[in-house]
Amino acid sequence: MKHLTSRSKIVSNKKMTFWERIYFPAILGGMWITFGHLFRKKTTIQYPEVNREFSDIYRGKHVLKRDDEGRERCTSCGLCAVACPAEAITMVSAERKPGEEHLYREEKYAAIYEINMLRCIFCGDCEEACPKEAIFLTKEIVHSEYQRDKLIYGKNELLEPVDPAKRIDVSKRQTPEVLEFKKNKRYKHNR
Amino acid sequence: MLKVTIDNISIEVEEGTTILNAARMIGGKVVPPAMCYYSKLKGSGGKCRTCLVKVSHSSAKDPRPMGKLVASCSTPVQDGMVVQNLTSPEVIETRKGIVEFLLLNHPLDCPVCDQAGECDLQDLSFGFGMEETATEEERREFPMIDIGEKIKLHMNRCILCYRCVYTADQLTEKRLHGVLYRGDVSEIGTFIQHAVTNDFSGNMIDVCPVGALTDKTFRFKSRVWFLNPMNAHRDCPACSGKVTAWMFGNEIYRITGRKDRYGELEEFICNECRFEKKDINDWVIEGPRHIRRQSVISANHYEEMKKQSLIDPIAGTMESLT
Numbered sequence: 001m002k003h004l005t006s007r008s009k010i011v012s013n014k015k016m017t018f019w020e021r022i023y024f025p026a027i028l029g030g031m032w033i034t035f036g037h038l039f040r041k042k043t044t045i046q047y048p049e050v051n052r053e054f055s056d057i058y059r060g061k062h063v064l065k066r067d068d069e070g071r072e073r074c075t076s077c078g079l080c081a082v083a084c085p086a087e088a089i090t091m092v093s094a095e096r097k098p099g100e101e102h103l104y105r106e107e108k109y110a111a112i113y114e115i116n117m118l119r120c121i122f123c124g125d126c127e128e129a130c131p132k133e134a135i136f137l138t139k140e141i142v143h144s145e146y147q148r149d150k151l152i153y154g155k156n157e158l159l160e161p162v163d164p165a166k167r168i169d170v171s172k173r174q175t176p177e178v179l180e181f182k183k184n185k186r187y188k189h190n191r
Numbered sequence: 192m193l194k195v196t197i198d199n200i201s202i203e204v205e206e207g208t209t210i211l212n213a214a215r216m217i218g219g220k221v222v223p224p225a226m227c228y229y230s231k232l233k234g235s236g237g238k239c240r241t242c243l244v245k246v247s248h249s250s251a252k253d254p255r256p257m258g259k260l261v262a263s264c265s266t267p268v269q270d271g272m273v274v275q276n277l278t279s280p281e282v283i284e285t286r287k288g289i290v291e292f293l294l295l296n297h298p299l300d301c302p303v304c305d306q307a308g309e310c311d312l313q314d315l316s317f318g319f320g321m322e323e324t325a326t327e328e329e330r331r332e333f334p335m336i337d338i339g340e341k342i343k344l345h346m347n348r349c350i351l352c353y354r355c356v357y358t359a360d361q362l363t364e365k366r367l368h369g370v371l372y373r374g375d376v377s378e379i380g381t382f383i384q385h386a387v388t389n390d391f392s393g394n395m396i397d398v399c400p401v402g403a404l405t406d407k408t409f410r411f412k413s414r415v416w417f418l419n420p421m422n423a424h425r426d427c428p429a430c431s432g433k434v435t436a437w438m439f440g441n442e443i444y445r446i447t448g449r450k451d452r453y454g455e456l457e458e459f460i461c462n463e464c465r466f467e468k469k470d471i472n473d474w475v476i477e478g479p480r481h482i483r484r485q486s487v488i489s490a491n492h493y494e495e496m497k498k499q500s501l502i503d504p505i506a507g508t509m510e511s512l513t
Contacts, residue, residue, distance in 0.1 A: 075302045075303050076411075077301070077302030077303070077307070078413075078416065079302070081414075081417070082414075082416050082487060082490050087491065093411045093413075094411065095410065095411050106300075106302070106303050107303055108302075108411050131302050
């Protein structure tokens, strides 16, 4: 019979020798392995004092981006919600009123935008579906909570701060093609 | 009876049938797309040029091909005619150009537009269009107008198919809107924002192939793919009362007419049904409507399917799933 792995062994019921029966060498061998681990590099990280280094394209908590002028980019088009395999995203749209042009980029915006972090599988499909570059996944991780409803993140948790210093840089998440396309001022939405 | 062959499929049709209607009798993929032709509206068609097809044999008597591509919605068939739609690369190439022309002035605001997800122009550009535009010019821009209390006109999005004008002409007694100016500056307008108040004026919304005319009572309420289209009916003194109710849970978000597979209304409905009756108690809900498998509205909607209908006997495609 051909084995699927090279590590499988055929079990035999052969009689053990005297040295094997006293188990002492086997115990010593085990202790030696344990002792050897004391001098190896530690694989655990002292969280929360130390944080693990994440990749720039790690898929963690979402952010709703604002544009350069601090207006919300999301127009509540619903493509993230329809792309979401876990059906975690819900939204309610509203119409921008005159005088709110500094708050919202387009004539329609998301009045309520919720992501159920319990359902989210962090696949990044919402990010890919978004036509407005409004939603991105970030390096930040979603913390656990004691109450389930606290894990339904609304705009308070997701929206990026207006303050330019606190903005979240997502340029490393975008492909070179996208960044190149954004330089093309021929298209109106790049102007 | 005249014999006509479209994309290698033959059918016998009556005299006076257009190529487009003959193709619709065959069904499936051979049907050319149409943006302006509407079978229920007399005189419609011939404007958008999306339905252009190649006629490689004019008739049995005169087998020469027609000199250029013809609009299938307004060309009657002749006996022995051979038509190429998708089998002709020339037609595909031309259609690509037509889509580009239709999109010349059409804004890229699908994320905002209420029609997105059920828009003929979206389907068409997805099917035949290019990813890029070749033009650098600014698009025409108009302010949004309310025509009547319940209808919003985004002239930016209009492709000047004239369907709404024919609807108003043929369905209502006094048309209150029309096409103003000429050529590339022409626009749909009412006389100094005169209200369109006819009882059946709401059908303009359903007839519009793009999002130029939209329902104000549904404006930005939801996206169509979040809603469940249900067949519903009520006793209406003015119309047949047979509608599609777009529901979310037990709430009715909007009412439209029932559309067939070519996006045309089966029956026109009155404004009272369309705009006023948003309560579930006003309607008798018959059951969920069949949604095309290819449509984004079918996302997360499941329905029972009969096995026999899986494969189209004529076209041999999965098209009858639509």
